[in-house]
Amino acid sequence: MNSILKTGREVLKKEASAVLKVMDEIGEEFEKAVDILHKCSGRVVFMGIGKSGLICKKIASTMSSIGTPSMFLHPADALHGDIGMLQRDDAIVIVSNSGETEEIIKVIPWIKRMGLPVIVITGNKESTIAREGDVVLCVSVEEACPYNLIPTSSTTATLALGDAIAMAIMEKKSFKLEDFANLHPGGAIGRKLFTKVEDLMHTGDEIPKVYEDTPMKYVILEMTSKRLGVTGVFNKNEELTGIITDGDLRRAIKKYDNILSKTASDVMTKNPKTIKKDRLATHALKKMEDFSITSLFVMENEGDRQPVGIIHIHDLLKAKIA
Known part of the structure; x- marks a missing residue:
């Protein structure tokens, strides 16, 4: 087999296996996370650095699209004034594969002072950040990178877990096609959901x-x-x-x-x-x-x-x- 094709297929296989591993491991903590976010009367605020931050932005966008107001707050910006964006009714979702991201560790005390619930998605449930979470969802998987360094399987699994949380909230809200239509007036989705x-x-x-x-x-x-x-x-x-x-x-x-x-x-x-x-x-x-x-x-x-x-x-x- 062509070596490039072989590599591509191996990566996809590893990432698919990572998603299946996370699927097998979700349980009571997943239900708690969904319940917290479903009951949140404020906004769901996602925080992460680097590639974890990019995953946060996508999950926040998905959550907003099902009527759960969500936003991304960069931890570094939070330390320099943007923490003022947080409100008393918000819920926090922190994504950190290592669980030791310095900027997030520094901002957590201020989140705790506000009494906001914290959900942590991490690959290390014994980490500093995990210990501060009210709910911890573990995404401990082997990266598809041959050196087990570049975020590959972990970001894919985290993204899939975020989708799973969003769809579970959607079910709890009895979110209907008509509700979706009201939030997607433009583009191909809006055309499908508004045309009678x-x-x-x-x-x-x-x-x-x-x-x-x-x-x-x-x-x-x-x-x-x-x-x-x-x-x-x-x-x-x-x-x-x-x-x-x-x-x-x-x-x-x-x-x-x-x-x-x-x-x-x-x-x-x-x-x-x-x-x-x-x-x-x-x-x-x-x-x-x-x-x-x-x-x-x-x-x-x-x-x-x-x-x-x-x-x-x-x-x-x-x-x-x-």
Whole structure:
């Protein structure tokens, strides 16, 4: 095997093993940490130096994205005035692999004086910093570096542990997709979480529509002209009773000698899937995936029989929802 590929795979294997090791070791202390952060009425303040500081910033960002206000405070800056950022209701998360980071050791007395709870994530649970923690989460792993020096496995495992804490808090808060949407108005995430079915659906004359007694010749013409690969089938009360798709046409051609002698009711699939117009477009996509279909008729309210629109998977693709 190419030596470069071999090295790459060995590193990934070691880092994956490190994450699994931490997974096996979390227990009561993890639950305590999640409980403290979930109950925090102020902000979760992360502190770390160097690469640990970078990991802190990412975890803080993730926590904020699930509605738990979080920030990063550099320990050196804290010693020179920025400790004034701390408030009485805050909780502190310190990340230090060695547990002996000088700048953090110097700032801890001031944190303790304020009575703030301290969660320590470290690779050395017997360290100076670990002894000051109300909760200690141990990330003692072998680095992927051949000299066991460069932070590799330890930063990966710490980052994964931070994600685990965030997701556990998310569960305790019963954080819903709609809550996430309110915190992510921009970019691809915002597009997926704010776009509703009614924003993308076809309405009015764009809705493919035939009646139960419509001859199949005109059914096919309607499907062709509306270019959605489907048509709804309605009764005399303008209620949706069925759907005819390209797949239904193929099955009917195989079943009947002369499909053009049939009517829509002979070929349609009864009780087509529908969705409310105020649902998120992502819900429409999931429903299409769950039932292996490409279109949904859109209703004003649950249980309605008269659609106000239709949405096709191509609409979701164009809107970059899928």
